Amino acid sequence: MTPATPGGPAPEPGTVWLNRASWGRPGDPLVVCLHGITSNASSWTDAGPRLAELGFHVLAPELRGHGESPRPATGYDTATLLADLRRVLPAAMDVLVGHSFGGYLAQEGVLRGVFRPRALLLEDPVSHQPDAATPTAMLEWDRLNLPRTVEGTLELNPGWSRKDAAGKILSLEQVHWDGARAAFAGNAPWDQRPAAARIAARQPTAWLLPGTSRFVPAEDVAALVGAVGQDSVVTVEKAGHSIHRDDLGAFTALVERLHRKAAGR
Template sequence: MLLNTRTWGSGDRIALLVHGIMSDHRTWRRVGPALAERGYRVIAVDLRGHGASGRAAGPEGYTPADYADDLVETLPAGAELALGHSLGGLSLAAAVDRLAPLRAVYVDPAWHLPAGKAGYRPELFTHAKSFTREHIATFNPRWEQQDLDIEMATVRLWDEHAAHGLVGCVGRDLWPAKAGVPSLVALADPSLLVSAENARMLVERGFDVRTVAGAGHTIHRDDFDGFMAALDGWI
C-alpha cells in the first residue's frame, strides 16, 4: 500500500519518520521541522489504517509485515536517518534491511507485547475512540495543548481494526536479532515496553540505548528538548 506522507525541508539528507499506533504524521509536528533545520528533507508517513492512508479490509491486514511492506513501497531506500516510535519502531525494524538507512532510531519500540491480564489487549486501545480531550490530558499531563488537539483528531481517524491485527504478536519474540545498521534505542523512563534486562540484551545485540529521564512513552511529546538531546550524535 502506498502511504500518505508529509514532508518538511529540502535538504540533501533524507530522514524518515514512522509514528505509533492511533497516531499519524502530525505527532512529529516539532521533530520534523527541527530535523529540517538541520539540513534534512524529512518524510513522515501515515501508516495504513492511520491518518489519510488507506485502510485494510480487516484485522488480518494489520500485521508488522504489512506495515513494513508499505514502508518499503512508499519510502526511499538509503536515507540518512530512519526513526520509528512504538508500533513505528516495530514496523521499521521489520523493514530496515530493505530500506537500508545509514542510521536508525527506535523510540520506545513495541518489540514485545506481553500476554495476560496486564498485557496487550486491543480493547484498551479501541476504548480511546471515546476519550475526551480531558481524558487525554490526564494521561499525558506534560503535552502541549496542540498535541492534545492532534491526538483527539488522529484517534478518531484511526481504524480500530489495527489494534486487533496485533493480537497475533502477543507473547512472541519480536526482538531484533541484531541492529543491522547503526541503531539507537531511546527509552521512556520507565519504559513499559523495554525492561532494564531487555535493554541490556539490546546492547549485547549491537544497539546503543539511551533513556530520557522522566519521559513517558511518547517521548517527543512529553519532553521535546530531552528527546532531541538524546539524539545527539545520531542526527
Template sequence: MQLHTREWGPSDGKVAVLIHGIMADSRCWWRVGPHLASLGYHVIAVDLPGHGESPRAEVYSPELFASSVLESVPAGPELAIGHSLGGLTLAVAVERLRPGRAIYSDPAFRLPRVEGGAPMTDMMAQLKDVTIEQVAAMHPGWTAEENAVEIEMLKLWDPRTALSLSEIVGSDHTPEPIVPSLVQLADPSFLVSPEYAKDLEAKGFEVRVVKGAEHTIHRHLFEDFLAGLDSWI
C-alpha cells in the same frame, strides 16, 4: 500499499524517515519534522496503514506496515526513526530499507500482555473514542496542543490495527543492528525492561534512557527527546 506522507525540509536534503506509533499518524511529528528540517534533512513522515490518510486493510500485520513503508519512502535514507509500533515496523523493514542510522524510540519489538493476560492491543482498541479530557488525564505531561493533536489523529485511526496485532503478542521482533542503531527508552519503559535493555546492548545496540519520560518521548519531553539523540541526528 502506497502511504500518505507529510514532508518538511529541502527537497535535495539528506533524507530522514519518521514512523509513528499505534493510534497516531504523521502529525505526531509536528515538532520533530521541522527541527530535523532545520538541520538540513528532507523529512518524510508516513501514515501507516489504518492510520491518518493512508488506506485501510482487512487485516494488519508487521509485514504489511513494513512493506508499505518500503513502497512509500526512498531506500537508503540517512536516518530512520520509529516510535513504538513504528519501531516494530522499522525493525521488520530495516534490512531492506538500509538507513544510515536507525533510531528506535521506546520500540514495541515485543508486544506484552496486560495484567490478567489480555493482549495490550485489545485495550488500545478501546481508546478510539476517548475525550480530550481523558487524553489529558492519561498524559498529564502533554501540552494542550498535543492533546488536541491526539484527538484529531484518533478520528482517522482504524482500531482494527490494534485488534489485528493481538495475533503477535508475545512474539519477538528484535532486529539485528545491521546499521548503527540506537534504542531510546522511556523512564520506565513498559515495553523494554532493564534486563531486555541489557540484552540489546550486548547485541550491539546503543541504549539511552530519557529520564522522567513517558512512552511518547517526543511528545512528552521534546527537548529531552532531542538531547537523547545527541550525535545521532
C-alpha cells in the same frame, strides 16, 4: 496526499498508497519517522518542524488504517505493512526513527532488507509481543479510556504541547480500530530482542527509552545494554512512552548525534 512517483516500479499486489507528512527541503539529509499503533503523522507535529530547522528533510508516512491513509479491511500483516511503506519511501535514508509499533516495523524493515538507513533510532520500541491477548487488551483499554479532549490529554501527558494533544485526539478519531488490532495483535507473537546486536551492527543504532517502559522492562534494558553497549541505550527518566513529545530536545539531539556518527563526524 503525496502523488505516486512517475515511472517508478509497479506496486506490489495488495499494497495501498500511504499518506505522508513532510517537513524541510528535499535534498537535505532524510529522516523517516514511523508512528506507533493508533497514531498518525501528527505524532511528529513538533518534532518534524524542529528537525527541519536543524537541516533535515522529514517524511512521516501514515500506516494503512491510520490517519488519512486508506482503511482496507485486510493487509495488516507485517509483510504488507512493510510493502506499503516501500511504495512511498526510499530504501536508503539518513536516519530511520521507529516509535513504539513503528519501532517493531523499523527493525523488521532493516532485518528484511526493506530499509537501509545510515542510522537507526528506536524509541520505546515494541520489540517483544508475547501473545495476541496482551496487545488486544491494551488497544481496548485505549479505545475506551483515552481522553478525547485537549485538556484531558494534557492532564495525562503534561509534557506535550497543545498541538500534540490535538493531534492525538485526531488520530483516535481517524484510526480503523479493527485494522489496528489486526496489526498490533494479529502479527503476535514476535521477539526481536535476540536480534538487537545484529541490528546494531548494520548501522549506528540507539534505543531511546523512558524511565519506566511497559514495552522494555528493566530486565530487558539490562540485557539490551549487555548486547549493544551502554552508549547505545539512552534513557530519559522523566519522559513517558512518546519521548519525542515529552522531551523534544533530547529526541532531536539524539537524531543529530546519530546522523553525525553515521557521517563519520
